[in-house]
Amino acid sequence: MPRQRQPMQARPGRILILVENLPSPFDRRVWQEATTLHANGYEVSIICPTGKGYEKTYEVIEGVHIYRYDLLLEAKGAIGYLMEYSLALFHTFRLTWKVHFERGFDVIHACNPPDLFFLIGAFFKLFMHKRFLFDHHDINPELYEAKFGRRDLFYKLMLFLERWTFKTADVSIATNESYRRIAIERGGMAPDKVHVVRSGPQLDRLRLLPPKDELKRGRKYLVGYVGVMGAQEGINYLLQAAHYIIKEMARSDVHFGLVGGGTSLDEMRKMAVDLGIADFVTFTGRVPDRELIEMLNTADVCVNSDVANEMNEKSTMNKIMEYMALGKPIVQFDLLEGRVSAQEASLYAKKNDPVDMALKIVELLDDPARRVWMGEFGRNRVINELEWQYEVPKLLAAYDEIFESRNLMTSAELTK
Structure with missing residues (x-):
């Protein structure tokens, strides 16, 4: 259209x-x-x-x-x-x-x-x-x-x-x-x-850019997140998923880029240290749009770790739309409005289960063809249905x- x-x-x-x-x-x-x-x-x-x-x-x-x-x-x-x-x-x-x-x-x-x-x-x-x-x-x-x-x-x-x-x-x-x-x-x-x-996102703001390999910190894959660092955003679950991938699955080829500020930012930085994964996680804090977009363009998979509760079940998250606008496959917990927005652009982990989230992330990282298909599905959905112009x-x-x-x-x- x-x-x-x-x-x-x-x-x-x-x-x-x-x-x-x-x-x-x-x-x-x-x-x-x-x-x-x-x-x-x-x-x-x-x-x-x-x-x-x-x-x-x-x-x-x-x-x-x-x-x-x-x-x-x-x-x-x-x-x-x-x-x-x-x-x-x-x-x-x-x-x-x-x-x-x-x-x-x-x-x-x-x-x-x-x-x-x-x-x-x-x-x-x-x-x-x-x-x-x-x-x-x-x-x-x-x-x-x-x-x-x-x-x-x-x-x-x-x-x-x-x-x-x-x-x-x-x-x-x-x-x-x-x-x-x-x-x-x-x-x-x-x-x-x-x-x-x-x-709806605006595609003239969310531009497709070449990846910046330095954001991967020498590793093969980057998992991206953008959003508020607060209690209901479930960053603790995302860090537990990262811990499972790095420590339990022995994957040293994955880096995590987390963009955003909030009341839980310092607490989450400390949690990454306590879990022994701080070297695998970049917390940018609140940054200008350019840096946010560069991180997402570089990511191989994007995540939404919002806690499964009544609030998030009924809410539409801007981050989901932004991931889709940039053609990124998504992993998120199985929430009603998250499914309404992303449809087949996302895999859906069991609610509040960081291990299942970790497995879904690795499943996508190890399947490049599926990542491409899901990313194209999401971007086309934004272009044809969800962009702000509609x-x-x-x-x-x-x-x-x-x-x-x-x-x-x-x-x-x-x-x-």
Whole structure:
């Protein structure tokens, strides 16, 4: 199917995007949405935290106005997250007023986590007649359970905040069908108000490049991973799989390249040392796109070690799409949305079983013809079905609906 460029359309409207967990433009989904909306005639502003390489408190990039605040706290426990999110809510509310007076906005587009931005949305709906769109990135009750392993008072609070976020939203965006069902069944939203907009990769960013052999550290094979180094990402399982390959299977020809930062990075580095495999594992930390893409282009097999739990079972992982976009065969645990995305581009290990993951990795490393076939299947699936260009009309449809409802509301007020 030939690639089609979305036509520029005049869609007058001003949008304010709120995001807490990553700075823009580093958060790729948020940046794709922002630049797409700008390219289709909207005025777009973003409020987000600062981060490494994104220290300016205000700048304009590709026509998008970015307002940032310093969030000098990286939470680890439940109380820590409460403090972090409270500070973020304060700074976001403060900057929302700043954007209101400097540029104005018609719609607040809130990305979670946390599920607290409905408070800002509700305030501006009630007193300023703005509209509120909820962009559902994470299912926070399940995320809390995945991080802390319990369903306590905080878990019930997560359910309460999620419910009120959906009640406040005029329109919501879900990243997959599992999230759409949650919006309808748990959030009580009308089905026609929930739009599925997947996080499709952009092939002009994920370019095919020649491998960099030095990343293999003198070994024949490279196993690649990109993502957050957190508890629910299962890096401990990946390191246990690496240990089994190197120590139990006596494979000294495999190196592991792990790209990404997070709260568990130092702990995982120490674990690699304790397992006696540190010389076989490169932890890059958070790096620029170029280095990430070079690592993935060099990898022979890519892995997704996300823990099998309710959160990951229902979530679509960006890393899977990126692996497929670069034509890489994948090994991951057998999760619902992981299968929906990758299909035959992946082998599926038993849930939370590092030995089976190790065996699946070696199975692919020792079968170059199968690796090529799986990689081509995944890349063709992205080109023909999953690339961001196919999600653009869905995003614009959500905005057509929210602006139509806003115009109807305005017309009704004028006739009173």
